[in-house]
Amino acid sequence: MSKELNSENIETVLSKIRPHLQVDGGDIELVSIEDDNTVNVRLLGACNTCPLSLITLRAGIERTLMIEFPQIVRIESVA
Numbered sequence: 001m002s003k004e005l006n007s008e009n010i011e012t013v014l015s016k017i018r019p020h021l022q023v024d025g026g027d028i029e030l031v032s033i034e035d036d037n038t039v040n041v042r043l044l045g046a047c048n049t050c051p052l053s054l055i056t057l058r059a060g061i062e063r064t065l066m067i068e069f070p071q072i073v074r075i076e077s078v079a
Contacts, residue, residue, distance in 0.1 A: 005033060005069050013068050014041075017061060021047055028061065037073045039065065053077070 003009045010030050021027055026047030031040040041061065047053050062075040 003069060005037060005071055007033060009069070010039060010065065013065055017064055020060070021045075021056070024050075026050065031078050037071050039072055039075050040078045041075060042079070043077050 027044040029042040
């Protein structure tokens with residue numbers, strides 16, 4: 001059974017991801033959860049300007065969140 005898709009549960013998972021981003025001077029912020037189950041995040045610090053940020057978003061953040069919350073359709077990075 002998947003966890004309820006809400007900001008508190010997403011923040012719990014992001015807190016596990018965050019140290020890996022902070023090691024390289026980056027961070028992540030939850031912006032919103034849309035009605036269509038798209039999750040909007042903001043990449044901060046070094047992650048915001050890193051040329052590999054799309055790989056981090058898709059292969060790291062999106063993959064981790066979608067394992068915990070299969071109902072997520074997509075993770076999007078917003079400015």
